[in-house]
Amino acid sequence: MVPLWDGAGEMFAPNPVQAKLLKAVQNLASDNQHLIEQSRTGDNKDLSPMVLAHLDIGRRTRENLEAIATSVGVPQSVIDYTRACGERGHRWQAGQPLLSTEAIDRDTLLRGHRRAIAQLQTMAGVGAAVARQGTLSRGGFAAFRRVMGLSWQRVGAVGHALGLSSVEQQHAWEPTGSPWTEHVAHTVTRLDREQLSARWRAVVETDFATVSMPVMVLQAAGITPDDINRQLPVLPDRMVELAAAALGPDPMKREVGGVGIDAAIEATGTDSHTEFGPTDTPSAPHPDRNAGPDMGPGP
Numbered sequence: 001m002v003p004l005w006d007g008a009g010e011m012f013a014p015n016p017v018q019a020k021l022l023k024a025v026q027n028l029a030s031d032n033q034h035l036i037e038q039s040r041t042g043d044n045k046d047l048s049p050m051v052l053a054h055l056d057i058g059r060r061t062r063e064n065l066e067a068i069a070t071s072v073g074v075p076q077s078v079i080d081y082t083r084a085c086g087e088r089g090h091r092w093q094a095g096q097p098l099l100s101t102e103a104i105d106r107d108t109l110l111r112g113h114r115r116a117i118a119q120l121q122t123m124a125g126v127g128a129a130v131a132r133q134g135t136l137s138r139g140g141f142a143a144f145r146r147v148m149g150l151s152w153q154r155v156g157a158v159g160h161a162l163g164l165s166s167v168e169q170q171h172a173w174e175p176t177g178s179p180w181t182e183h184v185a186h187t188v189t190r191l192d193r194e195q196l197s198a199r200w201r202a203v204v205e206t207d208f209a210t211v212s213m214p215v216m217v218l219q220a221a222g223i224t225p226d227d228i229n230r231q232l233p234v235l236p237d238r239m240v241e242l243a244a245a246a247l248g249p250d251p252m253k254r255e256v257g258g259v260g261i262d263a264a265i266e267a268t269g270t271d272s273h274t275e276f277g278p279t280d281t282p283s284a285p286h287p288d289r290n291a292g293p294d295m296g297p298g299p
Contacts, residue, residue, distance in 0.1 A: 012078050012098040017161045020221035021069040022082045022092070024213070025062055029086025032058045060210040068154070068214040071112050072161040075102035109162055114172045116155050117232075118183075121239065123148055125184035126199045128244035129191070143204040145236065150212055152236045156228035157218040164231065173233060181246035188247065 014022055032055055039051045047055070066079050077100045085096075127144050130136055159169065174180050191199065234242065 012075060012100040014074065014078075014098065017072055017218065017221040017223065018069065018074050019094075020217050021065055021072070021214070022074065022078070022098075024217045025065050025069065025079065026082045026086035026090070026092045028058055028062045028065070029083050030089055030091045031086075032062075033087050033089055057207070057210060060207065061213045064211055065214050065217065068158065068218070071109065071116065071158050073104050073109055075100045075104060077102050110164075110168060110172070113155075113158060113162060113164075114175055116158065117172050120148070120151055120155050121180050121184050121243075122187055123151060123203060124236070124239035125188040125243040125247070126196065126203065127240045128247055129188045129196055130200050131240070132244060132247060132249060140200075140204055144200070146208065147203050147206045147211075148236045148240075150208070150215060152232060152239075153215050153225075153228050154211075154218070156231040157215060157223045159231035160223050160227040161218070169231060169233075179246075181242050184243050185246040188243075 035051060035054065035058075036047065039047050062083070066083070069079055070076065078098050081098065081100075082092075086092075127141070127148065130144075131141065159172070162168075164172065176183070188196070
């Protein structure tokens with residue numbers, strides 16, 4: 001393969017996790033380019049709505065993969081180069097040259113990880129706040145749990161990939177002297193009903209297939225459910241319960257027409273402390289050459 005950039009720079013040598021993510025990015029870009037070329041045959045250069053929809057899913061999936069690659073230390077120039085290789089029709093080859101003069105310091109990566117944990121904790125608070133209003137549908141809470149469980153797995157997998165020490169893990173979970181639930185309660189109680197509803201919709205309307213792919217790639221890179229579980233001290237449902245306790249009852253709670261947290265969890269038919277436990281994996285379809293990035297053996 002001819003490198004797209006001939007400038008001077010050090011060779012970036014990805015670790016196995018980084019290599020799996022870059023492989024997925026490049027192969028997905030290559031698959032999408034192949035689909036465009038296949039679809040533009042003869043005099044008809046317009047892409048069908050079905051093809052456009054497939055390309056959009058591929059784009060959003062690739063963006064999620066790239067975001068995770070950044071969070072585990074892949075320089076942006078390497079991500080851009082890898083994507084460009086795929087857009088030129090080249091599929092990933094183990095050992096292909098990756099030139100970069102960038103270096104991402106560990107403090108930057110740790111700050112990003114702390115932000116991701118804070119977002120996960122706030123998500124728990126949003127779920128608790130909506131549930132305490134008494135207007136929560138069982139289907140809505142099931143969708144919320146699914147997305148939060150996947151987000152929990154992703155954050156834990158990134159923490160494992162960063163090789164956090166026990167001190168770094170603790171600082172990421174509670175960066176100040178106050179319990180994380182106090183910060184979440186403070187954040188959530190400042191939201192009005194419209195803002196809270198918007199936060200809720202952003203979670204439950206998440207396209208699960210596009211956000212589950214990075215977790216699948218991280219697992220294919222060798223990160224196990226136990227690795228993930230060791231990174232985070234509280235399971236997702238318990239996070240919501242703790243956030244609910246910090247919030248207290250809603251003085252404007254409607255007494256009819258909805259269910260609370262315990263009832264919503266019970267309605268899913270699983271134990272509140274194990275649904276997103278160490279043995280869970282995302283339920284997205286396994287990608288093949290024409291449907292997503294190749295994650296076959298080896299980096």
